[in-house]
Amino acid sequence: MSKRRRPTPAKMADIARITGVHVSTVSRALAGSPLVAEGLRERIVAVARERNYVVNSTARNLRLQRTETVSVVVPLGHEGVQGLTDPFYVEMLAHLADDVTQRGHSMLLQKILLPTDGWLAHLIASRRADGIIVIGQNTEHRALEEAAASYRPMVVWGGHLERQAYCTVGTDNVGGARAVVRHLLDTGRRRIVFLGNPSMPEMLLRERGYREALAEGPGDAAAPCTIPSRFTVEAAYEALRTFIRQGGSFDAVFGATDVIALSAIRALRDAGLDVPRDVAVAGFDDVSLAAHGTPSLTTVRQDLARGSRTLVDLLFRRIRGEDTDSVVMPAELVVRESSASPLASLRRVSRAESAPSPP
Amino acid sequence: MSKRRRPTPAKMADIARITGVHVSTVSRALAGSPLVAEGLRERIVAVARERNYVVNSTARNLRLQRTETVSVVVPLGHEGVQGLTDPFYVEMLAHLADDVTQRGHSMLLQKILLPTDGWLAHLIASRRADGIIVIGQNTEHRALEEAAASYRPMVVWGGHLERQAYCTVGTDNVGGARAVVRHLLDTGRRRIVFLGNPSMPEMLLRERGYREALAEGPGDAAAPCTIPSRFTVEAAYEALRTFIRQGGSFDAVFGATDVIALSAIRALRDAGLDVPRDVAVAGFDDVSLAAHGTPSLTTVRQDLARGSRTLVDLLFRRIRGEDTDSVVMPAELVVRESSASPLASLRRVSRAESAPSPP
């Protein structure tokens, strides 16, 4: 309603005037410089605190030629709001917020919906941040390659591809996928499908691990079969429903992410199939939901706390001008109910179902 | 490894030199001022684009006395990483990222773990942002009140309390809670417990709605009973398990949030109780998970897209110096499986259980 005047916040010159010294002395005092006499410094700090004065970071940053800010950017293809809602990204974000803050920097969060040409170059050129952390390559491998040619302080969470120019931190996607598919084969599954979108590097690597495990597996295992699906709840659900409706035959689903795998479980149940009796399901990520559903989800754990720490650590080294190699962290297979052996399930089921008809 | 020199990015003076005009002209041209001759402007813009020049926002902001940035801050008590992971916050964040970006501003994300005295005053004084959006009051009502006395551009997502000084946007918590509890009473439940932490304003209001509905309900309904629980998966699970173990008697649980309600379902199941046959469960928020679980969750929907838009809209009006009133949005009851009538369940169950029936 009323447009009252905003109270002008104190500036360094005000503090200087009040304490009767020059601004440069205030600046030194507030920065804890040993040049300022002990007593004077205390007096200045006291006045500053009393007036609730905090150094203007814009002016400070202009002078110092830095921003004390890290940009965290999430490129999303057609995933929309849902994309950022994937628990994987979220847990990563929460960790990054901690780790970046701990280094005394602010965190700028940027969602890039439907990346347009030059978005990354523009983001870099605007110099709103001292460094950039990109979460997930999505379909932006090319843009990242180009940016890395001239811009150093950037680290990417994602899959490590051959001969890539940019620095990544990520899990051993191939190894993790191999382990989980081998586990499915070991528990008697023979027609395993892959549900995911191999146009994203991480998914591509997981699919590669899937193919490798099948190639090394028993001779009676069915050939690899990839059902393309974006990584949203709805997309995965629909993709699998369609596959089932079209008569696709399989006894296990390896979802490229946990969100995909959990959607697969729902699609299977809605199609009247039992998990794990009829179809085993496994995912990738080990988001917190994975352990709590019914059935709980077999998956591959990614250590996000460590991932976040590594991302931030490498980024700050790059900001300092160092060069850093990519980091591939080991993956850990987590076996839960959704991939229980069909034989075990059969036993359990027969007990329940045979009860009414006493032999 | 090698500490290569970072290439110095172009500045406005460079563009001026190249095009043979003065910086002020470049500034005007890039700002699209009608003062610059058409042809000249195009030439300048072309050179800038070619050199990949983007205006230095720090310098620009210092000159313009603003930051083109909005701070989104999430105060967390003892919830830790889990707090930010609550799907409710996350969906809100994703929307805010869109809405803030759409206004041409950047979004600073700040998690405040275990708020210390003066955190908000400090955040405001640092002037890293033109305005602040606080998501959830948590236990910071006092701090918000104090800040609002002198700082205008701040909007808070949360419950609207009597005589509060700061501007909030939120759902009608009392009304939503009343509706859901009335629904539980209507479907035959009589011993309804509230699971949540009334020290947070939103939860307090939901608890008030719960009490009001019970007070207005049938005479044979049990007195209100609040089981204190923080809003993390683990806390809610443990709180209810303990209550059950101590012999608490109830036939319905109203969780203060969906995350709490979903944890309650797990706790009940693990205790051998069937939802909704033995105990009905309802939540608040309608996060995307609520619809997809087994059983699906009865809850109160909050319109986050609208909430986010309103928050951002009010904030920008306040940044412009306007005064704005708080907004309370209507709540919508969403009835799903978790609160199905015990009679209906009984019928279904008896059909299934009477078949084997050998005692």
Place this chain on the structure above:
DNA sequence: TTGAAAGCGCTACCAC
């Protein structure tokens, strides 16, 4: 130890 002054990169006012 403290003060004075330059200057970070930009925008806007005032001349012409």
Place this chain on the structure above:
DNA sequence: GTGGTAGCGCTTTCAA
């Protein structure tokens, strides 16, 4: 229309 210039609030070099 365009150029010159002051100044946003701060840090740091150089003098004293």
